[in-house]
Amino acid sequence: MSLQIEGVTKRFGGNVAVDAVSFAVDRPAMIGIIGRSGAGKSTLLRMMNRLTEASAGSILFDGADVLALRGRAKRAWQSQCAMIFQQFNLVPRLDVVSNVLHGTLNRRSTLATLLNLFPRADIHRAIGILERLGIAEQAAKRAEALSGGQQQRVAIARALMQEPRIILADEPIASLDPLNAKVVMDALRRIHEEDGRMVIANLHTLDTAREYCDRVIGMRAGRVVFDGGPQELTTAVAREIYGADESFSEAATSTSLSVLEHARPRAARLAGVAA
Numbered sequence: 001m002s003l004q005i006e007g008v009t010k011r012f013g014g015n016v017a018v019d020a021v022s023f024a025v026d027r028p029a030m031i032g033i034i035g036r037s038g039a040g041k042s043t044l045l046r047m048m049n050r051l052t053e054a055s056a057g058s059i060l061f062d063g064a065d066v067l068a069l070r071g072r073a074k075r076a077w078q079s080q081c082a083m084i085f086q087q088f089n090l091v092p093r094l095d096v097v098s099n100v101l102h103g104t105l106n107r108r109s110t111l112a113t114l115l116n117l118f119p120r121a122d123i124h125r126a127i128g129i130l131e132r133l134g135i136a137e138q139a140a141k142r143a144e145a146l147s148g149g150q151q152q153r154v155a156i157a158r159a160l161m162q163e164p165r166i167i168l169a170d171e172p173i174a175s176l177d178p179l180n181a182k183v184v185m186d187a188l189r190r191i192h193e194e195d196g197r198m199v200i201a202n203l204h205t206l207d208t209a210r211e212y213c214d215r216v217i218g219m220r221a222g223r224v225v226f227d228g229g230p231q232e233l234t235t236a237v238a239r240e241i242y243g244a245d246e247s248f249s250e251a252a253t254s255t256s257l258s259v260l261e262h263a264r265p266r267a268a269r270l271a272g273v274a275a
């Protein structure tokens with residue numbers, strides 16, 4: 001599996017959101033993209049998936065020019081690199097299994113879609129995926145009745161229905177509390193390891209990138225300012241990525257329970273109350 005991103009740029013009017021980004025991946029790695037809000041992380045992922053058109057540059061997947069795909073070939077690519085989003089993007093009033101089955105929509109006829117008819121084999125597959133993600137018992141509930149962490153796992157299940165080779169996750173845990181964030185990141189890591197799928201996740205938090213990713217790409221103002229292993233991601237490097245000064249604290253970008261615990265005011269910790 002090879003992904004080559006070369007000089008990819010996106011301009012919105014006079015604003016350069018992504019500025020000549022290049023990197024190459026030659027195996028199904030788990031990659032974290034970090035950077036402050038507005039650094040261009042979402043725009044980069046959306047260009048890979050062709051939700052946003054690039055202004056310049058090229059993206060090659062196994063040698064094929066992704067940015068040149070049209071019509072059916074473009075839709076086939078979009079199901080090969082499934083996206084999951086911060087806000088889950090489920091149909092709230094629809095039950096969980098139907099939401100998951102929507103991952104097969106691009107393979108089905110318009111009539112079958114209109115009538116909400118799904119082949120039995122797909123329904124079994126959907127339930128199997130929900131079992132794997134530990135939420136099969138929620139299958140008949142409406143999506144809106146689930147916790148955020150459960151909803152994000154439903155969104156991952158929907159993505160897996162597409163049998164994607166790459167999962168692009170745009171801030172998958174930014175709306176979740178630390179425990180649910182861990183459950184969702186564990187699920188993504190397992191899918192990566194067990195299925196050999198590439199995962200590229202935009203993450204706000206340094207500790208998550210360090211803990212889960214094989215490689216981390218740091219973006220600042222549209223550019224790649226760091227590309228290396230998690231162990232190279234020192235506090236000094238993080239300051240550079242986030243454009244912060246000496247007062248920069250890792251806790252400010254952390255989801256982990258232990259770091260959050262340290263970030264609480266000492267008095268609150270001693271008193272055993274929430275900050």
Ligand SMILES: Nc1ncnc2c1ncn2[C@@H]1O[C@H](COP(=O)(O)OP(=O)(O)OP(=O)(O)O)[C@@H](O)[C@H]1O
Binds near residue numbers: 016035036038044
């Ligand atoms: N559709 C759009 N039209 C105009 N400008 C946009 C659009 N989408 C993004 N931008 C701009 O592009 C820049 C990069 O935004 P982007 O959302 O990619 O950053 P990000 O790193 O993902 O930030 P966040 O974590 O807040 O989503 C920002 O300056 C943003 O305002």
